[in-house]
Amino acid sequence: MPKEENIGITVKKSEDMPEWYSQVCQKAELADYAPVKGCMVIRPNGYAVWQKIQDYFNERLKRLNVRNAYFPLFIPESFFKKEAEHAEGFKLEVAWLDKDVTKEGERLAVRPTSETIIYDSYSRWVRSHRDLPLRINQWCNIVRWEAAQTKLFLRSREFLWQEGHCVYETEKECHKETIKILKEYKKLAEDLLSIPVIIGKKTEKEKFAGAKATYTIESFMPDGKALQCGTSHDLGQGFAKSFNIKFIGKDEKEHIAWQNSWGFSTRLIGGLVMTHSDDKGLVLPPDVAETKVVIIPILFENTKDKVIEKAKQIGKQLKSLNAIYDTREEYTPGWKYSEWEMKGIPLRIEVGPRDLEKNQVIIVRRDTGEKITCPETEIKNKVKQILNQMQEDMLNKARSFLKESIMETSDWDAFESMIKARKIVLAPHCGEAGCEDMIKDKTEGASTRCIPLDNSKAEGKCIHCDKKAKYKVYFSKSY
């Protein structure tokens, strides 16, 4: 008989969110710290969520005529230098290979992003307007040698992501698809992950190094900090000029191509954990849960066989939901409840002798704890219906929180108190990087998140300085 040790989370989400978060990730076996500083191990429970995200997005990519490919992990130093802003933006975060490896050749970087190595290939592949649009995505690992403390999924030196890289004939088409992808990201966050997001444009200060404009989806965590969940960059012709991506147009003249790039990473899993989970552990929206149901028989000596028989039958019925049938006799039902709650299985079905007599089972929702009595004959339909409801309810709950968290002001004192109260604040701004820096200093960390795509017109002065406001922009603390 194993010791029934306390497997629960030892701190409350509301009291110490960083520690709570780290415990949920580890105890739900989503991820683990690696022996290499700054790195993480994505365990099977965590990787299963990533696979759900991949499956969903691969399906969408197919509809968007984007094909997957794979480009080298290593990037020659000279490639970075070709696009000056890009090189400057990444220079502190690049891990280089040892010179004993590269020998007489030039330095090789482990990719912190792949624009340069991919566009080198594109310069050879794109010849004519017939080769456009060219739309390629890659799923890969990325390395950014940051000094900041490791947070599982949220900040690590290596992470997994997808990066899309497209080439177009015209500026208009390029911009249109940059926004189209942004909307795909919003859809993914909301429909699949039940994470509501704000969409908008990054300020000049916050945009991607080398881009003309960066668009973003921003979610808002329960501790009042925004999490950037995905970005879509309109690259204009900057990289195309540096990498010589030209095509002969329908007019038989040579033109410089237009490009975008876009990505989201395993960071999404961090957002998922923080948004939905609770003091008992992980809560997953059913659509990303690999195992959607766990069946727990309540065993007493004289009814044991019957209960086990029934639980097995139910398990078979729910096989397509990857149901776990927890037959372990060395643990009590209560201990099992806690374990599967910790691991975020969306539904628990309890099968006991009294239920058996009444030809029913008890279904328990992980997000609300609600207990639903269900006739045996209706289990399969009922389970599917509850799972759908749960997916929707989780999005709505997170939506309410986001809605409550958004405020608007054009008064500095009000702005400061709202930021202090951990809100996300829409305020007029002059658009200058130095002013953004000062606001960040004064508020102990509030930065611009994004300029809304609509409702960005500002009148009067900047929230902070005396200059004329250029636009309205969301400010908040962030991850």
Place this chain on the structure above:
Amino acid sequence: MPKEENIGITVKKSEDMPEWYSQVCQKAELADYAPVKGCMVIRPNGYAVWQKIQDYFNERLKRLNVRNAYFPLFIPESFFKKEAEHAEGFKLEVAWLDKDVTKEGERLAVRPTSETIIYDSYSRWVRSHRDLPLRINQWCNIVRWEAAQTKLFLRSREFLWQEGHCVYETEKECHKETIKILKEYKKLAEDLLSIPVIIGKKTEKEKFAGAKATYTIESFMPDGKALQCGTSHDLGQGFAKSFNIKFIGKDEKEHIAWQNSWGFSTRLIGGLVMTHSDDKGLVLPPDVAETKVVIIPILFENTKDKVIEKAKQIGKQLKSLNAIYDTREEYTPGWKYSEWEMKGIPLRIEVGPRDLEKNQVIIVRRDTGEKITCPETEIKNKVKQILNQMQEDMLNKARSFLKESIMETSDWDAFESMIKARKIVLAPHCGEAGCEDMIKDKTEGASTRCIPLDNSKAEGKCIHCDKKAKYKVYFSKSY
């Protein structure tokens, strides 16, 4: 009107296989050489094949209760040193990170294989017999800094693979599953890729560094060289001892665990290309072809509209096969035939005005060139039936070649001529590494491929030296 330049392969497979191979890979747009020496770009057509392999194998892994996960790219030097044979085996191929990156810390390797970094985690995860068997797989990139010339898919410094790593309570269970995976690999090669393989055990000289025994699937290429397509290693307790992977057994005592590891890589795609393709370009078994059919309308001025309409209808019917409907008017049908043959689309459907009158189409098989007349009403079924037939025929054709290539002898002179005639030869051997080296020297490259799992009993002397034969083993030249 684009120039109808020659897009065909300029050398024959039978005359210059290396050049032919490189042209097929590049002209079918499977892969491209990267600007980084030794690396390759896997283009969308090539990556689509890899995805088919992944989809197939992920399905099999699920049945085998193996779950996917992701471990760090970087491995501390001290981890390699823990298993002496392993460290020795990989020391020449490891790419290290620059010391400016790792600073005061120890050297970090870019993973050449992940036993050590994974087993460090396992030593923390495995506590009790209840944690076993532990079965995890990862799909990732691997780096081995080889000096040899780059061959797309076959030899490159970075490649993609899957690596499975399992832990068991008993030696017997471990061995049983090591062989089970080997048979899964055989099934994948034969059923999905139409590549017949020989299965067996590697000699001591050729086994994986740190393994107790290595099992392999070996295919045989048309130029008379074997290609190792996947290996399954019975690791015994070597790594478990070095990494301290212990568990409390049902007997409440501490035991050292048993392990295996197994992998196949994007090299399989190289084997696929060499086995089936021809002087016109790529030939793909239908099951790994993303696009299974291309529809080409034969356009004349007065029947154009009708033909286009019919071709479109057929395209819709075959949507589930990802059919391409080639509407381009600036190319002749003949040019299109060549292009799609080059790219390995399994079936071509020609729709011309005369066919239209007869309510039929012409279906052309990529592998045989056979033209099949098919009534319009039966297209969908007929196409599926031909695709299945083609998958089977391609395996059978490759099987005949393999069968013809296998010879057996216990006479050295016969052995030498068979090797010279580029056969794969089963011969008795003493089992000593030095003797294997001498045979390799004398035959200009023939090495042991594997000891058959059955029929390995040898009598008399070694094929080469005077020692007593230990077993029969396959010899051949190899990639």
